[in-house]
Amino acid sequence: MTSDISTGSFTLPGEAGFEQLTLRLAKKWGADTIRDSDGTQLSPEIVQSGYAIYSTVCLVRSVQPWARTHRDKLQQNFLMSRPVVAAKSSVTVTLLDGYYTEQFAVNFKDSPKQWWQVFDRTTGDEVPKSKWSVNPRKGAVTITGAYPGHRYTVNFLAFRIWEEISMYNHLTNNWGDREHLAAVDPMQPETQKALLAFLDGWLRGHPDTKVVRFTSMFYNFSWFWGADHKRLRDIYSDWGDYEMTVSPRALRLFEKKHGYRLTSEDFVNGGLYNSTHNAPSRRYRDYMAFVHDFVIEFGRKCIDLVHRHGKLAYVFYDDHWIGVEPSSPRFAEFGFDGLIKCVFNAFEVRLCAHSRGVSTKELRLHPYLFPTGLKGEPTFQKGGGGNPTLDAKNFWIDARRGIVRAPIDRIGLGGYLSLVEPWPDFQDYIEQVAQEFRLLKSFHAGDTPYVAPFKVAVLTAWGDLRAWTCSGHFMQNVELYHVLETLAGLPLDVQFISLDDVAARGVPRGVRAIINCGRAGTAWSGGHHWDDPRVEAALAEWVRKGGGFVGIAEPSARPQPGQNFRLAQVLGLDRDNGERLANGSYNYDAPAAGAAAPHFITADLADGRAPDLGKGVDGIYVLGGGTQVLADGDGSPRLATHVFGKGRAVYLSGFKFSHENTRLLHRALFWAAADEAAWGAWHAENFYTECSWFPKKKKLVVINNAGTPQTTRVTLGDGRTALPVGLDAHGIAILDV
């Protein structure tokens, strides 16, 4: 390591009262920047110590006295009341039944008859407005002429009287009678004035701040709380849904711009709202574009103001990030200088790296310097079983897989720095992490690591807008998350395409393997977006001509009579959802339970055992003898291949991120792309290890993704010349070759 990489690119959370520690660790970790965090302040001694200063600001909850006197300018959203089964012809629905009334207050001010809808959910029909009336005193709607035995719900507007992030922190940290902060809606011109005035004053009041870190722009991801925090706290929670942007003003502006009117049901959708996981409607996509327009427009005013004060503007890629859309081609229009992503996993590193239109990309690493972790684990509790150094190592080896593959500019920590004082080994390890990061960053500078000689595309309903994420943290029951985490560290050129993209323009040039992974109806599998026949036609033709299709769980699922996977003929199999009891199924050859058949794809599975692909999907049947089943479970193929024309398809019944499965998917992509010949170039044989070749720097980075020492053999670009490499637990080796 050379001296020019011993400092810089590191953001340290300072803490007033711990000035000596702050400055000592800033030096030890090579920090160039000191930040404040939620709950911490920086003292003048720190601010004037010569380091660059980051300061956080959350605009929408910044103007509290104003918010309290302008309750009609608070943010709002549609909610669906809990379904009520009518017992008589008159039925009363208590609107906020089951909801947390410290978060929500019904908006009776904007005409309910204009904005609300009442549904007979039994028939699916809207109840005429003449048949229901509002009782603001009781917070209820009464329906007349109801049919006994039918279910009724009311879609209504509610103001949010407690901003969700401050509510979460308040309740989690028992802040008692501390003020409940509310978020104002910047869609209101009057609110915009108040916010810009606040920001101007704030900028004047922070002369030492170099970087303004917005947390984030204006609208939080959707998070509806229930009244019973023990039994049902999160009635609805989605990291990517735009529910919390809605208001009568937004709806009016939308109609003016897009020429048609959205209804409450476009947002409520029977209580499913617009979960990112479900294939989005065209109307909702229009609405997202509308909000994105607005957030860019007003966001740019805020950023321009920051720039006029000679400061930089960074944005946090969480919390109030709705409408910011760092994956959007329009993101550059904001004029942000930096993007900060909190990361637990490799896919989040790639998510951050993927954004275009910002010069600095920074990761907030874990563990966060809080007494307990997100799941309540005792990270920094001395004597409480915490082992923050081991936590840091495990988080680091996950994130590092992504950092090796894609350029990141900075890393940093957040929280209470004082917590690390009793953990000298943690202090030492972070020093090592910072050095390792700067070294990897130096390799990326002017260079690009080796990737396979073909491109890989992940096909979803969202395409590039939701590249490298399925909406928020890693959800174990979403197969695509496992796939993203796998891909995030593999030497592949991965792109994300939507079914709409394929319908309009076909498969992008250079792509030789496509992954479609997810359950029927989800945005990940594609859901109703498969209704456009151009998608199926383009993909079938593309495979026939030599493309490779890797389908996982319920790929291309969109049921028609007699066929559930649109690409069943390509995959050589389909799923029986219970409608084929009278249809026979082909009696295929399969390896014994628990075993995998020998194949290029299965070559690295330990002891020829079938891979553990998680729960996955059952009821798969093969269409004929052309389908080769490589692993089977309970009479349903788990892993199968099929040749279609000049192309190839691979099916996996599920997927679970593991080192072994990472190798399996890597091989499956090479096989699908019919590029087995290229396998083995710049390759680490032991699947607990991976390597990355920087051709211009002539550096071969070998990483150990395991918590135990490993030996591996690394093959060079010819795929044959092999070098033995030994690695410490969590270790790294740099080879000059």
Next chain:
Amino acid sequence: MTSDISTGSFTLPGEAGFEQLTLRLAKKWGADTIRDSDGTQLSPEIVQSGYAIYSTVCLVRSVQPWARTHRDKLQQNFLMSRPVVAAKSSVTVTLLDGYYTEQFAVNFKDSPKQWWQVFDRTTGDEVPKSKWSVNPRKGAVTITGAYPGHRYTVNFLAFRIWEEISMYNHLTNNWGDREHLAAVDPMQPETQKALLAFLDGWLRGHPDTKVVRFTSMFYNFSWFWGADHKRLRDIYSDWGDYEMTVSPRALRLFEKKHGYRLTSEDFVNGGLYNSTHNAPSRRYRDYMAFVHDFVIEFGRKCIDLVHRHGKLAYVFYDDHWIGVEPSSPRFAEFGFDGLIKCVFNAFEVRLCAHSRGVSTKELRLHPYLFPTGLKGEPTFQKGGGGNPTLDAKNFWIDARRGIVRAPIDRIGLGGYLSLVEPWPDFQDYIEQVAQEFRLLKSFHAGDTPYVAPFKVAVLTAWGDLRAWTCSGHFMQNVELYHVLETLAGLPLDVQFISLDDVAARGVPRGVRAIINCGRAGTAWSGGHHWDDPRVEAALAEWVRKGGGFVGIAEPSARPQPGQNFRLAQVLGLDRDNGERLANGSYNYDAPAAGAAAPHFITADLADGRAPDLGKGVDGIYVLGGGTQVLADGDGSPRLATHVFGKGRAVYLSGFKFSHENTRLLHRALFWAAADEAAWGAWHAENFYTECSWFPKKKKLVVINNAGTPQTTRVTLGDGRTALPVGLDAHGIAILDV
């Protein structure tokens, strides 16, 4: 036992060449009737021995020379060609690709352009008739103007040139070059003449025959064979589907009668055909009624002819039973004298007993006198591991549960009598079975066994037309079969109602517990029949006012946005099909994994263990605190209860027939009906045993359903007075109380 029940009500299969055995066993078993079987003849010595004689006749395959010279009068059906993905704008579909060409020959004679349809399955649209042409020489259709990458199928008419039952017997028994029999279509007037002429001659030629056993009427259940008998013999097989009745003539007559035209797709349905397991369309139900009309009309002519010859007409409730419909209210119009059902299980006993309009109901018991059983087991193979006596005992205790509950007039065996010669213990056991049967029959005479003081209804899309069956033999993966087998032996008054019945007339009077059991989309759960909002409304109202609803697997499933079970509010739970990743779910209290919570329903579960309900359904979430989870697995309730208004609901995630689960369901029904107070009357405590009280005869029949000796305590009508009873393995005890 009194002497008047030592003989009669027993049909023995005679066998020429084994006259002495035939007459000895006829006497030993108390037979009053001797029959021929497939493959056996009766010699004059047997025919004139003084026993009544049954003779089998299968009309549609009786006129072979005529069939060969009238190929256009053979039966036919629609088939769907295997989907072909177009590679160019012209695509050729080989019609019989994958089908068994000894069974099918394409019908090019009736205008293909009039009757066939070609579909672009990618779009779902029919291809215009101008865009395809038929090549009879190649057995193919060529489509022009096709879209590359789209899937195409052809619905075409095929003659069946080999009748399925004779084909099955021929191939199973290696009959070599024996003639392939074809089935003629009696919908053709000319064919009707030929058949009546044959029958008249046959009747004249069988002067000693007392009973003509029709096997059965005209149309076999649907059975489409594949070319590859090892890999995919049964392309489609459904015991209740009317596919094999179709012809241009039938379609023309249908249109004339019903005023609208059916298309090939009404039968093909994307290759799913009209499986009895899937919720039927209104159009298909109309077609069934049309065929039923015809089968009654021409069937009655045949039966009248039998009667004019002074003989009785019995009909076999299998094989060519399509259109016969013994559960139909019109069945009596045939004028049959007897109905014969082959039984493996108790539900088939109830199926036979359920038919109205026939004076004699006879069961063909198992084991069938064949060297091997239906699944290839070596029943009568001496030294081959066969144990026909044990088989007979096990079949008998299953059938006996039904015989105890519902009156049956006769039993009998079929096959090669000579096979029983080396098995004297089998001969003895059948003597015992015959005696036991006659005793039970005597109890039913003029009496009706005790049932619970409330009625139970099984709710399906089919209702009473498919009472006591889900189409053919017991399929392990159909939950309702398990329920039917359970109900078949319970002291309950069970009726079968359809969703249409409920929509039109509500829940029948006296019904206090309704079972709805099955997977989403099936006829058993109800599928699209739930679209009629009157069904949901009627049932919700009925439960609210005090009814009991027992839902199993996916009861009332018919997805709408945000809700999958129409009666979720009644059940207190619903299923997440993957669309609720962003919706929170209520955190309920549940017993530990593998345990059952104490409750009236779970009181008899061994050691408080959770019941084994089979694979069942996962992803169930509860709606709130009112739902009590009695057993849980992998975070999804397996058994739960919910109070709705004055009524009660019970949910089971699946169901598997077992003695323990029989008790569980029995209790669930009493709890749902809110009649726990009536529990215990005429009740056997040990769940391997059951009892049946004949009030007029004052006989309490106690049966042991296990293959091991059991002791039990039987409580009398007061539910308290208990008598200890010991029973042999498979045993029975009769108590005078």
